[in-house]
Amino acid sequence: MKNIISILLLVCSLQNISYANLNELEEFEEEYIQVVNDPLENYNRFMSDVNWQLYDYVFSPMLDVYNTLVPLGFRMGVYNFFNNLFSPLNILTNLLSFRMEETYNEVGRFALNSTVGIFGVFDIATSNGLYANKSDFGVLFGRYGFGSGFYLVLPILGPSNLRDSIAMPLDSLIYPINYLDPFYLSVGVRALKEINYFVVNKPRFDEFRKDSSDSYLLIRDSYEQYRDELIRR
């Protein structure tokens, strides 16, 4: 009799453990119910392939040449210069989000880098603890409660979503390079900015792509999670 009671107790306790484990797992599962709205997956995959082909056969060799010809210090100076020009966009969209501390920081950062940092070529602000507060109209709309809509891969520009694509022209309005006259000068300077950006970040792109069995999924999910993080912050 004693044995039967012991066995029953053991069975009951094991059952409790398995129920506890089951509940615990379900609780964890709830943290990962992230579904990216991707009704245009076929088109997106196609465009993503086109972009990677362009990257592999056109941009990547071009970037390698640029990388060889242009010294690292110059590349970083150009990178910092163009990054600094994003400050007005960061300031405006942080201000419109009522994020005053971020706005003040970004104003200070822009002032310091544009003056002491010689038009932003040297990122003096970061070493003085004034960090960038990245934001744009897509982030602003997200903070106002607009959902991301559906995932969208844009030609050449890459990952985006409906909300961010709609916001993109507004971002362009605040970017000073777009006001350069004549128009071809603006296009040329933009091209330099993009090439330099890709050169500096090429190792990251290559590594990111190498990491996955399906770079499309990795980039899609990472893009949406990263944008959500900027909105939440």
Add this chain to the structure above:
Amino acid sequence: MKKVFVILCCALLCVNLYALPFDSIESEMKARIDKSMKIVKTNKDSKIMADEIFALFDFMFDYELMAKLSLSKEYNNLDNRQKEMFVSYYKKSLQQNFASKLELYKDNTIEVVGGEQIKENRYNLTASIVIDGALSYIIFKFYPKNNDWLIYDVDIIGISVVQTYRSQFADILKSSGIDGVFDRLKSGELFAEE
């Protein structure tokens, strides 16, 4: 009897050596992140540095749970041998990914900002890293297990490690089932090969 007592004491000591009680999460993580920063500055081979850093944090990670969450409900359909193999490949994949990233971020400094108990059984420890002039965050997610607190996920600039694996595994499962997942893991396609 004496021998049994000595073995028990040793076992208890070992358990204590590798325990991470709630109160020491922040201090332990801070100390180990500082140590790993020093390792990174030694400029050794990435693989060696990654191994040394992993040795510092290994006992804090619940790889089994991470693997389980990454494969989601399909994990329960595996037999014990498959589970063991899956966790082992998964751990290797994480380590390889980490090693390949070290080279890219070795000049960045990581600092512990602080922790927050978001609910009774969840604790998030936030560390900061400056990337492109912007302050970004790495969140180590802890949960309690047998009086210890273990890491079950890491968010890097908002991107969850577990979530990225989940999406990829779900897609492979859909197209080629669990065999496909094992094939990809074995061939090293889910992690950067040296």
